[in-house]
Amino acid sequence: MAEHKVLLAGADEHDLTQLAEYRAIGGYAGVAKARAMTPDALIAELEKAVLRGRGGAGFPMGRKASLIDRKSAKPKYLVVNADESEPGAFKDREVMGKVPHRLIEGCLIAAHAIESRDVFIYIRGEYLTEYEILSGAVEEARAAGIFGDVEITVHRGAGAYICGEETALLESLEGKRGQPRPRPPFPPIQGLYYAPTQINNVCTIATVPVILEMGAEEFAKTGVPSSPGTAIFSVSGNVARPGNYELELGTPMRELIFEHAGGIADGRELKAVIPGGSSVPALTPDEIDVRLDYDSLGAIGTFFGAASLIVVDDRCCMVQLALRSTKFYMHESCGKCTPCRVGTRWMVQILESIENGTATHADLELLDSVGDNILGKVLCALGEFAVYPVHSYLHKWREEFVAHVEHGGCPFAGSSSLEGIFAPSDQHAHTPAGEEALV
Amino acid sequence: MSRFHDEVQAIRARYPEGSRSAALPALRLAQEKHGWLSRQAIEETAEALDVTPAFCYSVATFYDMLHLEPVGKHTIDVCTNLPCALCGAQRVIEAFESELGIHAGETTEDGEITLRAVECLGGCGYATVVAVDDRYHHSVRAETVPEIVGGIDGGT
Numbered sequence: 001m002a003e004h005k006v007l008l009a010g011a012d013e014h015d016l017t018q019l020a021e022y023r024a025i026g027g028y029a030g031v032a033k034a035r036a037m038t039p040d041a042l043i044a045e046l047e048k049a050v051l052r053g054r055g056g057a058g059f060p061m062g063r064k065a066s067l068i069d070r071k072s073a074k075p076k077y078l079v080v081n082a083d084e085s086e087p088g089a090f091k092d093r094e095v096m097g098k099v100p101h102r103l104i105e106g107c108l109i110a111a112h113a114i115e116s117r118d119v120f121i122y123i124r125g126e127y128l129t130e131y132e133i134l135s136g137a138v139e140e141a142r143a144a145g146i147f148g149d150v151e152i153t154v155h156r157g158a159g160a161y162i163c164g165e166e167t168a169l170l171e172s173l174e175g176k177r178g179q180p181r182p183r184p185p186f187p188p189i190q191g192l193y194y195a196p197t198q199i200n201n202v203c204t205i206a207t208v209p210v211i212l213e214m215g216a217e218e219f220a221k222t223g224v225p226s227s228p229g230t231a232i233f234s235v236s237g238n239v240a241r242p243g244n245y246e247l248e249l250g251t252p253m254r255e256l257i258f259e260h261a262g263g264i265a266d267g268r269e270l271k272a273v274i275p276g277g278s279s280v281p282a283l284t285p286d287e288i289d290v291r292l293d294y295d296s297l298g299a300i301g302t303f304f305g306a307a308s309l310i311v312v313d314d315r316c317c318m319v320q321l322a323l324r325s326t327k328f329y330m331h332e333s334c335g336k337c338t339p340c341r342v343g344t345r346w347m348v349q350i351l352e353s354i355e356n357g358t359a360t361h362a363d364l365e366l367l368d369s370v371g372d373n374i375l376g377k378v379l380c381a382l383g384e385f386a387v388y389p390v391h392s393y394l395h396k397w398r399e400e401f402v403a404h405v406e407h408g409g410c411p412f413a414g415s416s417s418l419e420g421i422f423a424p425s426d427q428h429a430h431t432p433a434g435e436e437a438l439v
Numbered sequence: 440m441s442r443f444h445d446e447v448q449a450i451r452a453r454y455p456e457g458s459r460s461a462a463l464p465a466l467r468l469a470q471e472k473h474g475w476l477s478r479q480a481i482e483e484t485a486e487a488l489d490v491t492p493a494f495c496y497s498v499a500t501f502y503d504m505l506h507l508e509p510v511g512k513h514t515i516d517v518c519t520n521l522p523c524a525l526c527g528a529q530r531v532i533e534a535f536e537s538e539l540g541i542h543a544g545e546t547t548e549d550g551e552i553t554l555r556a557v558e559c560l561g562g563c564g565y566a567t568v569v570a571v572d573d574r575y576h577h578s579v580r581a582e583t584v585p586e587i588v589g590g591i592d593g594g595t
């Protein structure tokens with residue numbers, strides 16, 4: 001199957017950051033179409049499309065819109081999650097940088113559906129260039145009178161992975177520390193400033209104009225029945241042609257890795273694929289004959305996640321992989337729940353002892369049980385994200401963990417592709433001489 | 440009132456409920472003005488937002504991009520998360536260390552450049568990703584490091 005560009009359609013041929021060029025290919029026609037419909041009819045159309053959320057959980061976008069308490073006397077908010085920070089994911093960045101007007105058009109259509117006048121796009125702080133492009137597009141569309149009575153505000157984050165979790169994002173957008181809220185109540189009932197709030201990923205919202213253009217019925221015929229449409233897959237790691245590939249949902253994983261992405265780089269052997277960004281269980285080479293959609297990946301015990309495949313070749317030590325991954329989640333834990341705050345640190349310590357050869361067989365069991373004591377005992381999924389991949393490495397590549405224990409150190413003896421890899425949590429800021437730090 | 444105060448009021452007006460939502464943009468603005476979030480910067484921000492300095496501290500300590508200690512005039516952020524790491528990020532960060540004569544996490548003696556290892560920057564297909572003053576450089580290899588350092592205004 002060739003690439004199937006819907007979300008990114010036209011971006012290779014035109015400069016779609018410019019309003020005139022986006023309009024020339026039919027852009028913003030969907031807004032007019034949507035505004036001619038009642039919100040109820042529009043939500044029904046979106047439900048028929050079965051557009052599953054591209055941010056990770058896969059909840060249908062139209063159904064989420066139907067849950068919004070539109071009768072509430074409070075304002076209704078639409079919030080776009082552009083905090084993209086999952087290791088392996090770089091698709092939202094491409095959408096904002098190349099087709100910002102398609103995202104803005106999606107915002108205006110979704111706002112009409114939930115009767116919202118206030119849209120916030122929460123973009124991760126590091127994305128400076130994309131912030132400038134998106135803000136420029138917002139200004140241009142506003143000046144052209146396309147917004148009507150809707151206002152769109154682009155809000156920059158300031159560096160915190162947890163702010164991609166939807167309730168942490170809302171806290172952050174309210175100007176606070178980004179710590180997740182207990183649920184229920186869920187955002188459609190009580191979200192931003194306790195008002196009904198729809199939150200969706202960039203790619204989810206940018207797909208909405210496509211549904212209006214094609215009609216929900218036609219849209220639902222693309223991809224697979226349980227997950228219609230396309231997704232932009234981010235492929236990274238040890239492949240010959242890493243990058244973003246927009247493909248229909250249901251495309252075989254093998255085709256994406258070996259055809260589109262050119263197979264394993266440097267003539268090496270495939271060792272593992274982490275299919276949804278670094279937070280999901282990894283697959284072994286004999287598990288990759290699977291289709292890329294939510295249900296197919298779920299059926300083999302992993303997740304679609306952020307549609308981001310990290311491909312790992314045979315030079316990589318799986319203990320080092322687990323250690324570097326866990327250091328990330330430890331660093332990003334918001335600290336609210338003890339099992340996550342303390343457990344991720346404990347996992348790092350155990351993994352360090354396995355890697356440096358001081359661990360015993362009992363430590364492998366301990367690593368397992370520390371993970372088990374995080375799963376299901378925390379407020380948000382970050383705790384689970386720390387554990388899922390490590391459990392998969394430990395169970396599927398167990399002989400490698402055992403070898404570390406029995407050889408008293410890393411069997412790669414310095415030749416692993418991750419040897420010596422440094423993490424931000426390993427470094428402490430050093431203040432230039434003569435200046436007093438405050439904390 | 441100061442220009443900073445006016446700018447913060449203009450930001451507040453864009454948000455609902457008051458609005459504390461301006462906290463992150465206001466802290467960022469203060470940081471741009473002072474170079475880092477010194478006690479004075481925090482106090483000015485708290486004043487402009489109508490919140491306590493303690494509230495501003497609690498927020499500022501949460502976010503990696505807000506600095507509660509001085510940083511160099513320029514920052515070099517090298518991603519060392521998994522996809523970049525699998526493609527040689529460690530060699531890239533070591534090349535920066537030897538080019539600048541400092542370790543990751545440190546600032547050059549003249550206060551010009553701070554080098555940091557950072558988590559995924561969202562460019563994993565173009566490893567190794569390095570952000571210089573928040574502008575991304577893709578596919579950085581150890582050999583291209585001197586050129587990047589040389590391209591920094593006032594770079595060593």
Ligand SMILES: Cc1cc2nc3c(=O)[nH]c(=O)nc-3n(C[C@H](O)[C@H](O)[C@H](O)COP(=O)(O)O)c2cc1C
Pocket residue numbers: 052053054055056057058059061081082083084085086161162163164165166167199200201202204205380381382385
């Ligand atoms: C720790 C954590 C980080 C997350 N990061 C993101 C993110 O960067 N972008 C995103 O869209 N969703 C992220 N999510 C998922 C959101 O909570 C939420 O499900 C999503 O924004 C809903 O949008 P969707 O229905 O369109 O997928 C994250 C979840 C967790 C638990």
Ligand code: SF4
Pocket residue numbers: 162179180332333334335336337338340341378379380381382383384
């Ligand atoms: S699971 Fe971790 S990140 Fe999530 S709320 Fe608890 S401590 Fe915070």
Ligand code: FES
Pocket residue numbers: 087088089518519520521522523524558559560561562563564566567568
């Ligand atoms: S891992 Fe380096 S940019 Fe994502």
